[in-house]
Amino acid sequence: MSLLQKERDVITRNEYADSFDFDEIEDFIRNANKEMFISHHFKKRDRLLVQPRGGFPTYKKMFELYEEFMKADIDVLPLTIDSNTRLNDYAMAQKMLTLSEENEMDMLNGYPLVNHGYRTTRKMMTHFNKPVSLRHGTPDARLLVETALASGIFEIEGGPITYMLPYSKNFPLDKAFLYWKYVDKVCALYSTLNEPINRESFGPLTATLVPPCIVIVIQLIEMLLSIEEGVKSFSVSFSQNGSMMQDIVTSHVLKKLAREYADMFGGSDAIINLVYHQWMGAFPRDKNLSDSLINTNTVIAAMVRADKIIIKTRDEAFGIPTMQCNAQSVANTKYTLRTLKGLPVVHDAEEEENLELEVRAIMDAVFNDPADTLWRKVFNTIKNGLIDVPFSPHIINHNEVITIRDESGNIRIIEKGKLPLPDRCFAYEKSKVNLPESKTEVINKIIHDIGAML
DSSP states (O other): OOHHHHHHHHHHOOTTSOOOOHHHHHHHHHHSOGGGOHHHHHHHOOSOEEEOOOOOSSHHHHHHHHHHHHHTTOSSEEEEOOHHHHTTOHHHHHHHHHHHHHHTSOOSSSOOHHHHOHHHHHHHHHHHTSOEEEEOOOSSOHHHHHHHHHHTOOEEEOOTTTTTTTTOSSSOHHHHHHHHHHHHHHHHHHHTTSSOOEEEOOTTTTOSSOOHHHHHHHHHHHHHHHHHTTOOEEEEEEEOOSOHHHHHHHHHHHHHHHHHHHHHTTOTTOEEEEEEEOOOSOOOSSHHHHHHHHHHHHHHHHHTTOSEEEOOOTTGGGSSOOHHHHHHHHHHHHHHHHHOOSOOOOOOHHHHHHHHHHHHHHHHHHHHSOOSSHHHHHHHHHHTTSSOOTTOOOTTOOOOOEEEEOTTSOEEEEEOTTOOOOHHHHHHHHHTOOOOSSHHHHHHHHHHHHTTTO
C-alpha cells in the first residue's frame, strides 16, 4: 500500500463520514457520465459557462435549489459548504443539520457535505447530471474533497494561499500547503480514470483593492503547485476590480503567463482555463444598481474571453439570496451573454508591459528563494513579505502594501512594502495617482475606494 493510500485511509476514517469503499468509488468515477466533468465542457469551448453560488443545509432544499437552476438553463451547479465544515467541525455541523431538518429552518449557511455523506449526495449529483463546483474556503479540505469526488463533484476550488490569506487568521500556512498537496494528488489520481478533475484557484482573494500583480502571481503559484502533483486541468481566476480596462489588461497577462509558466514547469499537456468573478466587494442596496453592476460584469467577462463566469445576485447586500433570486440572476446573465456577439479584442500595450514586468519580478523572487521545494519557496516568500495581500487577516501576511484608485478606477500601488517591484514599475504606479496631501485624506480616499460600487 502506498503512503498516500495509508494517509487516505486515516483521513477518511471519521465518525461523521461514510465508510469509504475506494474500489467502488474508482469504478463510479471511471464510468461517470462525461457531462458531469467541467473539464469536458471546457474542452468543447462552445460558450462561456455560467455558474451561480448557493448552498442549503438539507438535502431537500439543496435538491430544490438545483431544480430552480435547471429551469434557468444553468451550465455549472454550485455546492457551497457551511462554515462549520470549513473549520472541520463536523460535530457542530451534524447538530445544526439535525436542527435544520427537524425545524425546517436553515441553521447552516451551506451544505454539510461530509455529514450527508457521499452515498446520499451522489444520488443528487447523478440525478441532475451537470458539472458541480465545490466551493468552501477550507485550509484542510482533505476529507471534504475525498467526499466530494466520491459524490460526483469533479471541480474543486481553492488552494493553500487563496483559501488561507483571505479567510484565516491563525491556521499554519505550512500545514495548508501540505494538506492541499494531498488534495492535488488525489485529484490527479482520479483524473487518470475518466475526464480530468478540474482544480480552480480563488482569484478574488480579499476582494479589497488587491493589485493585479498580486492576484496573478498567486494564481500562477497555485497552478504550478497543482501541476507539480499531476493535475491536468486548472482554472486561474480573478474578479472585477472596478476598472474594465484593468480587468482586460489583467486577463491578457494572466492568460499569457499561465501558459508560459505551465509549459516551463512540465505542464504543457495541462489545459488552463480562465474564470471571471462578478464584483466581490460590497454591493449597493439599490437593487436596480445591483442589476446594472451585474450586467457590466457580464460584458467584461465576454470582453476578456473568460471560459466561465461566477455570478452574483441583486439581493447581495441583504444576506443569503433566495433560490428564486439566484435562478433569476442566472437567466439574466445568460440573456446578456446571448446579446454580446463579435466584441473586439482590446489591448493597452503600456499597461500590459508594466503588469507583466511586475509579475515576472515577484515570480523571480519566489524561484530565487534557496528552499528545496516550490511550496517552501512560496512559504518563505509570503513570510518575508515579498508576496503581500492587502487586507488579509492572516498573521503571516505583512499587510504593508497600500493601494488606491486612480482617476480611471485602476488599482495602483502607492506603498509597496517588500514587494520586489522594479523601480520603473513602482514609479509608473505612483505616476498615475494624484495623492491627497494629508494621511487622513489618503485614508478617507482608501475607504471611499473600497466602497467604489456603493
